[in-house]
Amino acid sequence: MTSNGFVGASPNRVGGRDRVTGAQQYVADIHFVGELHAKLVKIDESRARIISIDTAKAEQVPGVRLILTPDDLPKPMPRFGPQYQDRPVLAAGMVNYHGEPVAAVAADTKEAAEEAAALVVVEYEVLPEVHTIDAALAPDAPLVQDPSLRAGEQLAHTNVKTEINYGWGDIAAVDGDADYVIEREYDFPMITHFAIEPHGFIAEPLDDGLNVWSTIQHPFQLQKTLAKLLDVPLSKMRVFAPDPGGGFGGKQHPKLEPLVCYMALKTGKPVRLIMSLEETFQAVRRPSTRVRVRMGLTNDGDMVFQDIETDYLIGAYVDIADRVAEKSSYLAAGPYRVPVVKIVGRTILSNTTPTTAFRGFGVPQITWARESTLDEAALELGIDRFEIRRRNLPEKGFEFVPGDTPADGDWRQTADKAADLIGWENPLPEGRGRGIAFGIKSGPTTGLSYSTVRLLADGSAIIFSGTSDMGQGARTVFAQIVAQEMGIPIENVNVIMGDTATVPYDQQTSASRSTVLMGTSVYRACKDIHAKVKAMAARVHEVDEADIEVDSGIVRLTGEELPITDVVTAGLGALGGEVIGNGEMRKDKIPGHPLAGNAAFFEFNCTAIEAEVDPETGEIQIVKHVTVGDVGTALNPQQVQGQDDGAAIMGLGHSLMEGLILDEQGRTRNLGAIDYRIPTSKDLPIELVSASIENHDGPGPYGVKGVSEGSLLCTAPAVGAAVRDATGLVIRDLPLTPQRVWEAMREQKT
Amino acid sequence: MSETVHIEATVNGSDRAFEVAANHTLLDVLRDQLGLTGTKECCVVGECGACTVVVDGIPMNSCLMLAVEIDGRDVTSVEGLAEDGHLNALQQAFLDVSAPQCGFCIPGQLMSAHALLQSNPDPTIDDVHEALGGNLCRCAGYLQITEAVMVAAKAGKQ
Numbered sequence: 001m002t003s004n005g006f007v008g009a010s011p012n013r014v015g016g017r018d019r020v021t022g023a024q025q026y027v028a029d030i031h032f033v034g035e036l037h038a039k040l041v042k043i044d045e046s047r048a049r050i051i052s053i054d055t056a057k058a059e060q061v062p063g064v065r066l067i068l069t070p071d072d073l074p075k076p077m078p079r080f081g082p083q084y085q086d087r088p089v090l091a092a093g094m095v096n097y098h099g100e101p102v103a104a105v106a107a108d109t110k111e112a113a114e115e116a117a118a119l120v121v122v123e124y125e126v127l128p129e130v131h132t133i134d135a136a137l138a139p140d141a142p143l144v145q146d147p148s149l150r151a152g153e154q155l156a157h158t159n160v161k162t163e164i165n166y167g168w169g170d171i172a173a174v175d176g177d178a179d180y181v182i183e184r185e186y187d188f189p190m191i192t193h194f195a196i197e198p199h200g201f202i203a204e205p206l207d208d209g210l211n212v213w214s215t216i217q218h219p220f221q222l223q224k225t226l227a228k229l230l231d232v233p234l235s236k237m238r239v240f241a242p243d244p245g246g247g248f249g250g251k252q253h254p255k256l257e258p259l260v261c262y263m264a265l266k267t268g269k270p271v272r273l274i275m276s277l278e279e280t281f282q283a284v285r286r287p288s289t290r291v292r293v294r295m296g297l298t299n300d301g302d303m304v305f306q307d308i309e310t311d312y313l314i315g316a317y318v319d320i321a322d323r324v325a326e327k328s329s330y331l332a333a334g335p336y337r338v339p340v341v342k343i344v345g346r347t348i349l350s351n352t353t354p355t356t357a358f359r360g361f362g363v364p365q366i367t368w369a370r371e372s373t374l375d376e377a378a379l380e381l382g383i384d385r386f387e388i389r390r391r392n393l394p395e396k397g398f399e400f401v402p403g404d405t406p407a408d409g410d411w412r413q414t415a416d417k418a419a420d421l422i423g424w425e426n427p428l429p430e431g432r433g434r435g436i437a438f439g440i441k442s443g444p445t446t447g448l449s450y451s452t453v454r455l456l457a458d459g460s461a462i463i464f465s466g467t468s469d470m471g472q473g474a475r476t477v478f479a480q481i482v483a484q485e486m487g488i489p490i491e492n493v494n495v496i497m498g499d500t501a502t503v504p505y506d507q508q509t510s511a512s513r514s515t516v517l518m519g520t521s522v523y524r525a526c527k528d529i530h531a532k533v534k535a536m537a538a539r540v541h542e543v544d545e546a547d548i549e550v551d552s553g554i555v556r557l558t559g560e561e562l563p564i565t566d567v568v569t570a571g572l573g574a575l576g577g578e579v580i581g582n583g584e585m586r587k588d589k590i591p592g593h594p595l596a597g598n599a600a601f602f603e604f605n606c607t608a609i610e611a612e613v614d615p616e617t618g619e620i621q622i623v624k625h626v627t628v629g630d631v632g633t634a635l636n637p638q639q640v641q642g643q644d645d646g647a648a649i650m651g652l653g654h655s656l657m658e659g660l661i662l663d664e665q666g667r668t669r670n671l672g673a674i675d676y677r678i679p680t681s682k683d684l685p686i687e688l689v690s691a692s693i694e695n696h697d698g699p700g701p702y703g704v705k706g707v708s709e710g711s712l713l714c715t716a717p718a719v720g721a722a723v724r725d726a727t728g729l730v731i732r733d734l735p736l737t738p739q740r741v742w743e744a745m746r747e748q749k750t
Numbered sequence: 751m752s753e754t755v756h757i758e759a760t761v762n763g764s765d766r767a768f769e770v771a772a773n774h775t776l777l778d779v780l781r782d783q784l785g786l787t788g789t790k791e792c793c794v795v796g797e798c799g800a801c802t803v804v805v806d807g808i809p810m811n812s813c814l815m816l817a818v819e820i821d822g823r824d825v826t827s828v829e830g831l832a833e834d835g836h837l838n839a840l841q842q843a844f845l846d847v848s849a850p851q852c853g854f855c856i857p858g859q860l861m862s863a864h865a866l867l868q869s870n871p872d873p874t875i876d877d878v879h880e881a882l883g884g885n886l887c888r889c890a891g892y893l894q895i896t897e898a899v900m901v902a903a904k905a906g907k908q
Contacts, residue, residue, distance in 0.1 A: 243852070277793045647890075681879040
């Protein structure tokens with residue numbers, strides 16, 4: 001490969017200029033003549049039977065055009081969802097979680113819509129609800145979902161949605177082989193995504209079909225959902241997905257787009273619903289968990305078995321929660337060689353906000369429990385807490401989950417670098433503690449990404465890709481690939497995304513997949529162009545194709561090297577035109593595989609923390625935060641660091657300060673930015689070091705692996721371990737707020 | 751209908767006279783009336799900083815300010831930073847160090863940084879963290895954002 005300088009370089013972000021001038025258009029910035037503004041009608045209860053909805057007063061507000069209630073929707077109530085068709089367009093006779101919309105107003109102005117929404121009178125009967133694992137599992141618990149919604153499900157008459165069983169080996173047979181067995185339980189709270197851009201949707205009815213704008217991460221999934229619900233062919237269901245203002249998983253799947261479409265169809269006008277931050281909090285969240293870890297070890301610290309049971313408290317509708325549970329439980333035993341493993345996971349329905357993907361996809365919850373338990377075991381066995389992890393790491397190529405993708409990196413390098421950067425062996429200053437933890441997440445297990453690259457007559461190029469660039473920098477890395485392969489300046493590459501009628505199908509933007517899967521597709525589109533250029537060169541230079549090589553922007557003829565762009569200009573001739581390349585990357589399902597396929601790659605991360613705890617206030621200061629990931633190749637090191645730093649700080653959020661608070665009736669009490677704290681520039685570690693291991697051994701172009709989630713997988717256990725090391729406190733619930741730490745210190749003294 | 755008030759203000763260097771609804775915030779007017787959508791709306795309670803603009807040299811949450819309050823004052827939004835289509839030093843530094851990820855908080859970050867550098871051209875890192883402490887970034891690109899402000903400050907000194 002000739003280097004054109006684009007692999008491992010950090011050119012200015014494609015789309016960066018518009019982000020610093022304010023020109024970048026997000027969904028809320030787009031307007032239509034004659035548009036109507038929508039506002040949701042909600043009640044302040046988490047479970048209630050709706051008796052009536054009186055819209056008379058609301059209809060009197062000037063400018064109101066529509067008050068949509070379930071009576072205006074098809075019967076039975078249309079439902080949708082990425083895994084189960086369980087989410088109704090509007091509350092179907094019952095409110096099942098706090099903030100579930102019961103009706104919606106469309107009006108000429110925002111003010112009129114808000115005023116009218118407040119005047120809709122909803123009569124309802126409050127019913128018993130469940131919002132904790134124990135309450136949902138109680139024998140007399142009210143059922144969150146009516147069994148009729150769960151036809152054919154064995155557990156339909158309980159609040160357990162799904163029970164998962166994975167593992168290998170026979171626990172009973174090896175129980176006695178362990179010198180030491182530890183059993184602990186760790187809790188993880190509900191977390192909200194808090195993208196700074198709240199969710200927003202616009203639907204424009206056409207004579208034939210609809211145009212929809214959404215903050216969605218997966219425009220093609222939304223297109224499918226809407227086409228099916230509204231019985232419109234895919235070709236006439238056009239979804240525009242402008243770059244989301246942050247996604248983190250919360251914007252993966254459809255939510256209120258169907259409602260907005262029905263409003264647009266009913267009024268014949270474009271309808272926009274730009275949600276408030278509070279409403280966005282009520283749209284999706286990360287599942288809270290209770291994880292029980294039982295682990296058997298030898299006196300030397302070798303793992304004999306792991307037995308992990310996780311309860312995931314999910315919301316009233318499943319969204320993608322079962323998949324979160326499956327994928328995170330599958331690797332619950334971590335990046336270790338464990339002879340025998342038993343894994344049980346249960347998703348538990350509750351009258352709470354629906355749970356969905358959130359950066360890390362369930363792995364941070366389980367990792368908090370497993371790594372913290374392992375730390376407790378190391379202390380009791382008198383083994384160094386780094387060494388106990390390192391000694392159990394598999395060699396590269398070892399099938400640590402039997403029959404599945406083997407360890408895809410030399411993970412000891414990653415571990416050693418983290419230990420080295422934190423100074424694991426160095427004496428600790430008074431009052432400080434250190435912790436280290438390992439985390440692993442599976443990349444995508446299936447995928448389908450098409451792309452088109454058009455190399456134009458003047459040597460510039462346009463990429464068409466269905467990936468969403470929500471900050472991870474997908475546009476930039478695709479442009480780097482094309483610049484590299486065509487030998488053209490990156491400034492001459494344009495990247496078109498976010499329009500299902502313009503760009504070819506992409507399954508989704510999630511699981512840190514885009515550089516590997518769509519990146520491969522774009523790379524293959526370039527190779528398709530290379531093949532066409534080769535034929536062109538053979539024709540123009542009257543030589544045999546077999547004597548021509550095309551690579552990295554260069555056409556090699558016998559005794560001659562020409563830039564691709566020169567050959568194309570000559571080959572296209574007087575009429576001009578372009579050379580079109582198509583790429584496809586398909587990772588098919590594997591029948592019978594619990595995750596539908598094996599991991600395309602792993603995100604393996606080691607996080608090490610040095611911290612001190614204020615003995616008076618319980619406040620934790622992160623002195624040094626080290627995160628090291630095995631990235632294969634950092635195609636764009638600046639963006640890799642942006643992702644790693646960002647994920648690390650997001651991890652500090654759920655470790656130190658974040659958590660949704662519910663009252664006794666299951667209503668969320670800290671909706672919005674005043675009462676739900678996320679890290680600011682005042683909450684940073686004194687020193688944050690994000691480092692990468694690069695052995696160019698990933699499955700993507702130039703050896704890349706995915707990178708966007710690694711750095712938050714094991715933040716919490718590393719922080720918890722540092723706090724324990726500094727103070728002796730063992731705290732098994734998050735976040736480690738000053739209040740919680742202070743209370744634990746007070747208890748410790750007595 | 752809401753009562754309207756006539757106001758005159760300088761917006762991004764241009765003297766403007768217009769009617770605003772008495773109950774509309776500066777954020778409402780910038781985005782919906784003047785079409786300056788670079789200023790972003792998120793929390794609407796003055797906690798996230800996405801809507802930060804600079805009023806008479808002071809960074810303000812435009813969601814907490816009524817539009818009538820800008821009568822006779824000078825307002826700069828993100829659209830007012832570039833000069834003749836050229837990025838200013840701060841914008842260029844943000845672009846060069848890849849401070850924007852999703853970009854949604856960036857206009858607010860830029861305006862807080864702009865106000866800081868106007869009043870304190872030679873800030874320390876702590877000064878930057880303090881001045882931008884009210885601007886949330888969920889991508890958490892804080893290190894890059896801080897670096898960009900320091901780079902811009904240094905460029906300003908040359």
